[in-house]
Amino acid sequence: MKQRLLMFVMGCLMTLSAWSQETVAVNTGNIVSPELNETERTVTFRMFAPKAEEVTVEADFFGRTKMQTPLGTVEVPERKAMTRDTTGVWSLTVEMPNPELHTYCFYVDGMRMVDPNNVYMIRDIATYTNYFLVDGELSANYFVREVPHGTVSKVWYPSPNLGMERRRMTVYTPAGYEDGTERYPVLYLLHGAGGDENAWSELGRAVQILDNLIAQGKAKPMIVVMPNGNGAQEAAPGEYPNSMYKPSFMNPKTMEGSFEVAFSDIMEYVKSHYRTIDDKAHRAIAGLSMGGFHSLYISANNPGWFDYVGLFSAAINREAKGENSFIYADLETKLASQFSESPKLYFIGIGTADFLYQDNVNYRKLLDQYGYQYEYMETDGGHIWSNWRKYLNHFLPELFK
Structure with missing residues (x-):
């Protein structure tokens, strides 16, 4: 009886462990972001946010735009809107930028977020941003x-x-x-x-x-x-x-x-x-x-x-x-x-x-x-x-x- 009980408990633990690992894989392993397509020379950003009303991307290569504030007109980094599919994944495909180390982040209903599917981040003073590298003559020495x-x-x-x-x-x-x-x-x-x-x-x-x-x-x-x-x-x-x-x-x-x-x-x-x-x-x-x-x-x-x-x-x-x-x-x-x-x-x-x-x-x-x-x-x-x-x-x- 004790042996059966022990086997039952171990089975439950193994099931919970597998479920936990699968949950982690669902959260971080199934979505590729950013995805660099060398053939088509594009970059695709993706974000799983099924309940969000609006998701945008801000990247260093998007340029800047003007915004009205109480202090007057100021220039701010441009954000581009993403599109949601039926599974709740938001995406945006853009032309691949010039060879360089490029940084970006997401805004989910106005809240700034790093990309949960990209572990590559850098801190500049008090701000974390994700980054990716585009290979080419200019950036050749930036790669390992x-x-x-x-x-x-x-x-x-x-x-x-x-x-x-x-x-x-x-x-x-x-x-x-x-x-x-x-x-x-x-x-x-x-x-x-x-x-x-x-x-x-x-x-x-x-x-x-x-x-x-x-x-x-x-x-x-x-x-x-x-x-x-x-x-x-x-x-x-x-x-x-x-x-x-x-x-x-x-x-x-x-x-x-x-x-x-x-x-x-x-x-x-x-x-x-x-x-x-x-x-x-x-x-x-x-x-x-x-x-x-x-x-x-x-x-x-x-x-x-x-x-x-x-x-x-x-x-x-x-x-x-x-x-x-x-x-x-x-x-x-x-x-x-x-x-x-x-x-x-x-x-x-x-x-x-x-x-x-x-x-x-x-x-x-x-x-x-x-x-x-x-x-x-x-x-x-x-x-x-x-x-x-x-x-x-x-x-x-x-x-x-």
């Missing part, structure tokens, strides 16, 4: 390919200049680093406002770009250090004690000199813990937006540190005030010293629709006034990751020649 892969480490280092015993940064070492004795050049790659030490490796596809360019022989094997540029943070939100807060665009100790003053802490740690070639000719610094701002002023204040500088959609102007005002004071004098040492590459990239475009135009006029040599790259679009990935893909092959 069958090439030797570097190692990505989350490294904690002391920062006495910020009064912290530990801060975190992401460090990329090229394939073969752990098994060899070779020394490598170093690129310090800085994120923008609201970002953190995860931004370049996740949103920027920096790891894939490095692996692919190095494997192709187009870029030198290098160590890439991606620190956290928010001087009040130990690490990305949620990654250090008492940090489970909503990430924000502007953070304390970001553009008032603290990070620039403390940058030597990062360099000292890298020098003592990695096999680097420790001279100016084998050091580079680059960053996007706020990171470009940091790159500009760190390199200008330390003309003997970097032979390669990259400003990607960089913020430029800063009024000199506060205890670290010396970082931003007398920029023209500092640039004179920096360019007197003839940096091998001073790169500026900006999109024509970027809100920082005119600031970059004015900055180039200043450089032109003194005859300072730099490389300039102008692209379509605004203050967006698709531009910053392009600049990195272009910048890396020019380093350490």
Whole structure:
């Protein structure tokens, strides 16, 4: 009797387990979204929402539209309506966009949602979006390919200049680093406002770009250090004690000199813990937006540190005030010293629709006034990751020649 009862209970449990697994499969396994049709060059989005009255898609390649608000007319991302079938699945098929990493989300009766059928998501500041990759010449290096892969480490280092015993940064070492004795050049790659030490490796596809360019022989094997540029943070939100807060665009100790003053802490740690070639000719610094701002002023204040500088959609102007005002004071004098040492590459990239475009135009006029040599790259679009990935893909092959 006991044996029969045990077999009955086990059978029930097995049935419940199978039912549970089947439920999961129904919810996430039967709907493909997005579906890329290479033959027809289309993308189809799908969403199961049988009780919804309206479902729309917002994607980075749909463009923008104007909307009336109490504050006036503003531009917002365009949304496209989906169509519901008899099973409650909403869908929309559109022409496949240009090769790139593309982001999108759904709105179900006005409520923003990520795609429950697409596990590939990225966080930009406090917003999650789904993404998919369209292959092509422009995006070829954004994919994981069958090439030797570097190692990505989350490294904690002391920062006495910020009064912290530990801060975190992401460090990329090229394939073969752990098994060899070779020394490598170093690129310090800085994120923008609201970002953190995860931004370049996740949103920027920096790891894939490095692996692919190095494997192709187009870029030198290098160590890439991606620190956290928010001087009040130990690490990305949620990654250090008492940090489970909503990430924000502007953070304390970001553009008032603290990070620039403390940058030597990062360099000292890298020098003592990695096999680097420790001279100016084998050091580079680059960053996007706020990171470009940091790159500009760190390199200008330390003309003997970097032979390669990259400003990607960089913020430029800063009024000199506060205890670290010396970082931003007398920029023209500092640039004179920096360019007197003839940096091998001073790169500026900006999109024509970027809100920082005119600031970059004015900055180039200043450089032109003194005859300072730099490389300039102008692209379509605004203050967006698709531009910053392009600049990195272009910048890396020019380093350490």
